[in-house]
Amino acid sequence: MLFDAPKTAGLLGLLAGAAKAQYILDSFYDANNFFNEFSFFTEPDPTHGYVNYVDGDTAFGMGLASADDNIIRVGADSTESNPDGGRKSVRMVSNKAFTRGLIIGDFSHMPGSICGAWPAFWMTGPNWPNQGEIDIIEGVNNDDATAVTLHTGPGCIISNEGTDPATELKETDCNAGNAFTGCGQQTFNPLNYGDGFNNNEGGVYATEWTSEFIAVWFFPRGSIPQDIADGNPDPSSWGFPIAKFVGTGCDIESIFRDHQIIINTTFCGDWAGGVWDSNEICKARAPTCNEFVGNNPEEFQEAYWAINNIAVYQNAVAPNGTVIARSFNA
Ligand SMILES: *[C@@H]1O[C@H](CO)[C@@H](O)[C@H](O)[C@H]1NC(C)=O
Numbered sequence: 001m002l003f004d005a006p007k008t009a010g011l012l013g014l015l016a017g018a019a020k021a022q023y024i025l026d027s028f029y030d031a032n033n034f035f036n037e038f039s040f041f042t043e044p045d046p047t048h049g050y051v052n053y054v055d056g057d058t059a060f061g062m063g064l065a066s067a068d069d070n071i072i073r074v075g076a077d078s079t080e081s082n083p084d085g086g087r088k089s090v091r092m093v094s095n096k097a098f099t100r101g102l103i104i105g106d107f108s109h110m111p112g113s114i115c116g117a118w119p120a121f122w123m124t125g126p127n128w129p130n131q132g133e134i135d136i137i138e139g140v141n142n143d144d145a146t147a148v149t150l151h152t153g154p155g156c157i158i159s160n161e162g163t164d165p166a167t168e169l170k171e172t173d174c175n176a177g178n179a180f181t182g183c184g185q186q187t188f189n190p191l192n193y194g195d196g197f198n199n200n201e202g203g204v205y206a207t208e209w210t211s212e213f214i215a216v217w218f219f220p221r222g223s224i225p226q227d228i229a230d231g232n233p234d235p236s237s238w239g240f241p242i243a244k245f246v247g248t249g250c251d252i253e254s255i256f257r258d259h260q261i262i263i264n265t266t267f268c269g270d271w272a273g274g275v276w277d278s279n280e281i282c283k284a285r286a287p288t289c290n291e292f293v294g295n296n297p298e299e300f301q302e303a304y305w306a307i308n309n310i311a312v313y314q315n316a317v318a319p320n321g322t323v324i325a326r327s328f329n330a
């Protein structure tokens, strides 16, 4: 017998109604397995940053990566002045790729609101931008709140219906700027990014990706829903996401595929460097972004991620009706 009675009842009810997703754990990453399940990306930064992404041996040797005290730490060097080829940093990429799901990351620290820094927690498909990119936590320089952005090939226009009204929609065309700009939503909660996030011991980012929409919630430490803590997440109970992208003019199901999860911290480059001249606070510190990052290693002591865990859940029923899980906590 495949199912016990209550679970079978739950599944049948779900198949009949199919209104709300029933999430079951697919993958779980913490300090015990993270460095086996994520790889070090060591190629030149595709965004032209003043960064040198190092390999695992270098990162562990220099203390830029560690898994002590049940916390995954990855970050940038804060000792070398004017390093050749850029400040050493770490970019981690999940070995596994995901299509749809509920991705929940619990972070106690992220790179602070530091001039020159450009941290990101994001997901992307194999053939950029055609299989899409989902930027969940991202900002530059002294930003104090995250921008949530999708990037795709042509023909993906989203609506922000269902987004927290406090968030500002910047663009609906996810191919804007030949996909480099994308469709973004700027949030304004200083607890969700940089220094404000760190001063509150971080929190949880949850991204729900279905055939119809992609939505991101943020919960500061102290306000994390019990169902997340219990490993039985129910997004329908969470209220407004900080950003929701509804595929009214975008076939999310056929575009967004096979995303790897990526955590990176770069410096300057296309975005952080590109806006340097228009940022009065950072511009006052050095004439160029690269000079600031090169000359001031000690400014980057807070340029690291501390991750408690990342969990990926999948809906027990795929869009085509296939039950991908045999049992779940109904
Ligand atoms: C249905 O969807 C699941 C999950 O995406 C997939 O693994 C399976 O192959 C699909 N089945 C059919 C018949 O398309």
Ligand SMILES: CC(=O)N[C@H]1CO[C@H](CO)[C@@H](O)[C@@H]1O
Pocket (backbone or CB within 6 Å): 045, 046, 047, 118, 119, 120, 264, 265, 266
């Ligand atoms: C922080 C960082 O490095 N962000 C970038 C990582 O690389 C991807 C793809 O090249 C960019 O889209 C991120 O913005």
